[in-house]
Amino acid sequence: MNPSIPPSTAEYGGDEVSAIVLDPGFSTTRAGFAGEDTPKSLIPTYYGKYTSEGQDRLIFSDDVFVTPRPSLSVHNPMGRDGIVEDWDMAEKVWEYSFTSRLTGPRPGNPFQNGLNDIADGELPTEMEGVETEEKPLADSPLLMSECGWNPTKAREKTIEIAMEKWGTPAFYLAKNGVLAAFASGKASALVVDVGASNISVTPVHDGMVLKRGVQHSPLGGDYISSQIRALFKANTPQPITITPHYLISSKTAVDAGQPSQAKYKTFPPGKAPDASYRTLLEERTLSEFKECVVQVWPGPNKLSATGPSGVSNEEVAKSNPGRPFEFPDGYNQVFGLDRYRVVESLFDAKAAIPDTESPFPAPTQAQTVPELIKNALNGVDVDIRPHLLANVVVTGASSLLHGFTDRLNQELMQTYPGPRVRISAPGNTAERKFGSWIGGSILASLGTFHQMWISKKEYEEHGPTIVEKRCK
């Protein structure tokens, strides 16, 4: 058969084996059945932990946000670099993501679920050999995603969990850059993923990551949040404090720029949740702020530069009508130039708003998006660079920032005036947010993909090292 002749439409495509696709991110974990167009299960990767009646309890999913329990603390099993730190908790969070909505909870021990009345000491001997617990993924092949710089140890740990804890019959680990490229229908692309913890640039050639070109920097959505916090701190009429909804009992409308008049809830000492809970909820407000106020200066040139007509870009930005935002406590303000400044440092490191208390160190120019792309291209063979530039795929929820793709386009055209630069970014919000999940959904439902799975048999034969060999 000639591989250069594409298969006919009848032969093209899908053969669904009810695989589950799991795309764990730093801020959210996405899971769903392969072949569907959005993940059925979308939960925050953050989980809550509190003690009640002397027992440690865990809260998963959106339930974390709901009740400010006493001493509730919020944690994330993922590290800031996108690599799992707490494997036990990561396993639990991920398992929750598919058992809660997709496969159903695992049936408990038949002896403990109350359906079988067995007198004490009367355990039938023939039942002993039976596995007491059915593993949650016993029927479903599992496709998981990982970041491009995931170390071998972490990959092996992942397959171990999938095979041994979840009992999946077949497993595959794919790079989320590759999956995002597949989601936009490309086998070769330069994927720019702007997530919560990281911005990553992944060159993909023929469905394979070019490892030497993979670049990442910590200027993701959380960094933008820290910039917004820095802006609020230095706000001119008065510094803005974010008070999450759970701390407010009532509020009244105030004029723009006027101090808020809200009644606050107070917790008796010892009953208040942990500070990390407040941070998480503040983050929700900041996300909202990012969605409806923040804007990227669309270019050409930096925000600090002067336009062709001699008017500085900042002046132009100022003359655009501002955008109002109301905080949970009723305080509201119109944001003008400032809404551009908080994200300018993604492109121009010097424009970062300084904040000594921020957990993020001041960015360097090498961490900005254009530099990442430049370095990524320099890491791959020169012959495919023009092709990659013509297939830039933008994905990740933070890339939904207003004007992001325009600016990226401008920057790339400026750095590479010769070759054709083409950015493909889905206009559909869901497609942008779940780019790598959708790619996984496509991949795992392809008939031709089923030869790629690592089967349980192979795992048992070779051990976890097989993941390095097979998932290239």
Place this chain on the structure above:
Amino acid sequence: MAAADVRDMLDLPAEGQPRPHKKQKVVEKRPEGITRELYALLGERAPPIAINENRYKGRPKWMSKLRVRPWRMAPFTNEARSDGLVLHHWQRQGDTVKPALEGPETEGEEQKQDEGAPQTPDQEYLFAKYNVKARVPRRYTDEEYNRHLKSDDWSRQETDYLMDLVEEYDLRWVVIADRYDFQPHPVDAETNNSALVPANQVRTMEHMKARYYFVAASMLALEHPPSEMSEAEFDLHEKMMKFEPERERARKELAALQLERTADAVREEGVLLEELKRITANEQNFIAERRELYSRLEVPISVGNTTMYQSSQGLSQLLQTLLQADKSKKRRSILGPEGAAPSPAAQTPAPNANTRDSRGETPSNAQAAPTNKKAAAAAAANKEAQQSIRTLTPSEEARYGVQHHDRLAPGVQFRSDRAQKLTQAKSNVQTQKLAAALAELEVPLRLVMPTERVCKEFEKLIHSVNLLLDARKVAEKVESEIRVLEAAKQERERKAKEAKEKEKPEVKTEQDDNPAPTADVATESTSAAAAALPSAEGQETAGGTEDKEAEAGSGDTGEATAREGTSQKRSASVLSNTSDKSTKRQKKYLLGINCLCHLLVSACTRNQDDDPQTSIRR
């Protein structure tokens, strides 16, 4: 009027045939949900609205006869896998003739991959056929490696590693180069630490390709010696053997440079490309127009007969048709000033009127003068006649291409015709020689762009070529004579030795015969010497002199050549003591002519090249 009345009037039999029955009224069934009264109100003709029965669209009747084919979750194996993994997908039950698995039993079973009935062996998994691998050469054996593939630069381990990678990534070099990370095995490094391979060598894609191609080509050659290879194999072998990593590297460097051009460079390139496009477009235009011109020029020649235009009636007819054609075409003239002439008649070219006029006359300057005077007088008269209308300054004349002729041949003539005529000598041999000379100079026999200047230069060239040919002929003759005479001299000397005492009068008679031919040669050589002078007058006279001979071809008198021929014959037989001096001179003269020719040719070709552009610019 009823039909019956008409029948009546026409005396036709009444009701010959029974009338066709009125079409049975279709009674539409009253749909449910509408009362009878309401339905009656609709009248006979129902309005064109669809009365919907609010029901589901049923299956077509033929379908209800079919049995429903259930889908079921069926296990399958994939031939592209080696481990027999069983996955499950939905499958129409009718599609496979598989014993139906009984529900409760299978569901109750634990689905381990070893269990579950895979599909029948005759049914291959639909997607297994897309599992294709790139063709890589057979792996070498130890012996083959040691004999053919050893390299100072590549250890055996690294070569193995490379071949593994190539196979694993199906020859995707971009990926191979990306993943290439050869760590010499520590044990190996210790055992043969004398090995030449440095531990941390950076391999570029070119290194890898060069090595792989070398190995692959060698293996190919081992399998079939190059002499037995099929064509495709041989091509592949050649290609792989000829891979040049250096060149590839240089190319990539250039590609990187090209990618990192500045905006200015890109802009400049754009401008240049635009310019190039414009130029090529112009050229295309020009070529098209020139072709059109050619087709026009070629028509009269192919007809070959211009006599019909030589009467005034014919002329006016031609003018008429040309005007018509002009009007219909509205073609922009590309001929430049000359093309702007109102009618072809005015185009009658007269380049070198002087030289042409002087052709029939003696070539001496003294005799040429009066004709020139005559011409001048005629021109003056012409001018006077024109002055009454409008005086043109010489520069204007040059611009409009106005020319004055003292004598006009009747009828229409083409300038190109005249140039053409020059290339036809009287004798076929001469014509061929002329053509050969022109071919050698890479001047086309048929002028590409017979403008006046070009024609003039061409004429000059032809003259010089004729001159050259003649001179060559003479030189050859002289040389052969010298040879003959030398032989004779030797003979004579021998004879003289033999009979020293006897003196015969033969020598004297020979000497008596000499004067006339030597004089002949002398005049020729003097004129030739004059011609060799690079002065313009010298050329002119030389041209004039040679013209006389060249005339032999085109002109009416063949005597000149005939005379010359005879004289040369005579001299060949008789000439005894042609001085060495004169032969030397002849040679010099030949050289001079040669140089001249080259000059002329270059001028001629340059003109030809120039002219199109000048006409474009205009």
